[in-house]
Amino acid sequence: xxxxxxxxxxxxxxRGQQVTLSCSxxxxxxxxxxxxxxxxxxxxxxxxxxxxxxxxxxxxxxRFSGRQFSNSRSEMNVSTLELGDSxxxxxxxxxxxGRSSPLHFGNGTRLTVT
Amino acid sequence: SQELEQSPQSLIVQEGKNLTINCTSSKTLYxxxxxxxxxxxxxxxxxxxxxxxxxKSHEKITAKLDEKKQQxxxxxxxxxxSHAGIYLCGADMDNYGQNFVFGPGTRLSVLP
Numbered sequence: 001x002x003x004x005x006x007x008x009x010x011x012x013x014x015r016g017q018q019v020t021l022s023c024s025x026x027x028x029x030x031x032x033x034x035x036x037x038x039x040x041x042x043x044x045x046x047x048x049x050x051x052x053x054x055x056x057x058x059x060x061x062x063r064f065s066g067r068q069f070s071n072s073r074s075e076m077n078v079s080t081l082e083l084g085d086s087x088x089x090x091x092x093x094x095x096x097x098g099r100s101s102p103l104h105f106g107n108g109t110r111l112t113v114t
Numbered sequence: 115s116q117e118l119e120q121s122p123q124s125l126i127v128q129e130g131k132n133l134t135i136n137c138t139s140s141k142t143l144y145x146x147x148x149x150x151x152x153x154x155x156x157x158x159x160x161x162x163x164x165x166x167x168x169x170k171s172h173e174k175i176t177a178k179l180d181e182k183k184q185q186x187x188x189x190x191x192x193x194x195x196s197h198a199g200i201y202l203c204g205a206d207m208d209n210y211g212q213n214f215v216f217g218p219g220t221r222l223s224v225l226p
Contacts, residue, residue: 004156033214043202043216056212090156094211100164101211102147103204105156 001027004106006091012112018079021109025072025093031055032074033103034066037088046089049074078111086113117141118205118217126223132191135220137203139184145206146186148177151219152199160188190222198224 005024013019025032034046045058049068066076072093078085088110092103119138127133137146145164149157161170166181174191190197200219207213 006156031211042218045214088154092157096211100145100162102159102162103157103214104159105149107156108154110154 004091004093004104006089006106006109008109009107010110010112012114013081014114015081015083017081018077019081019111020075020077021089021091021111023074023076023091023093023106025074025091026095026104029093029095029104030072031094031096032068032072033092033094034074034076035090035092036060037090037108038086043090046076081113083113086111116218117207117215118203120201120203120217120220122220123218124221124223126225127193129194129224129226130192132189133193133222134190135188135201135222137186137188137205137217139205139207141184141207143179143181143184143205143207144209146179147204148186148188149202149204150199151202157202193222193224195224195226198222 007022031050033048036044046060047054047066048056052068063079068074088108090105090108092105094103095101117140121136147162148160150160151157161177163179169178176189179186200221202219203217207215
């Protein structure tokens with residue numbers, strides 16, 4: 001079974017631009033979560049989608065948005081990029097939401113904002 | 115303060131030595147997960163613990179859950195350079211899977 005796939009692997013953007021990251025979950029997984037990881041802040045939760053609906057949202061500005069498609073694939077978008085948005089963005093999928101179901105992570109997208 | 119605390123923050127050991135990493139919750143745990151991360155890569159799922167007293171092993175890594183203390187420990191026996199990385203604990207903080215949190219991580223270095 002293929003793991004969680006994130007594209008692109010690396011991205012360089014300039015301030016003010018927008019970016020879209022993509023995540024394909026493990027087949028059969030309907031829950032997709034996004035995280036931002038930086039050396040200073042660690043792993044921070046962005047949002048979770050389940051059956052095309054946003055179930056949870058972390059404490060990030062409205063510039064960060066996401067969506068999930070009917071095939072469970074998910075995208076996240078960051079508009080008006082700032083230097084502080086430089087980070088590793090991780091996507092994770094889960095078979096079910098609730099206990100007894102670990103998150104499985106992709107290898108991430110490394111975003112650099114210049 | 116964080117809902118999940120990990121200790122130590124970082125660890126440097128000589129190859130062949132045993133080590134333990136702890137994860138403590140300030141609230142009730144509904145499932146405890148251990149992950150490993152190599153720099154710049156995604157998190158690799160290691161083990162899931164659900165019941166108090168539960169213990170699981172994978173190769174030379176053993177994890178235990180003490181439900182009364184809301185604490186889990188990860189023990190590595192005879193460490194190898196391949197064990198180096200960041201170890202993170204994660205937990206379901208409710209019974210509905212709507213509050214999953216991570217600890218800050220423990221950075222492990224293994225000297226050959």
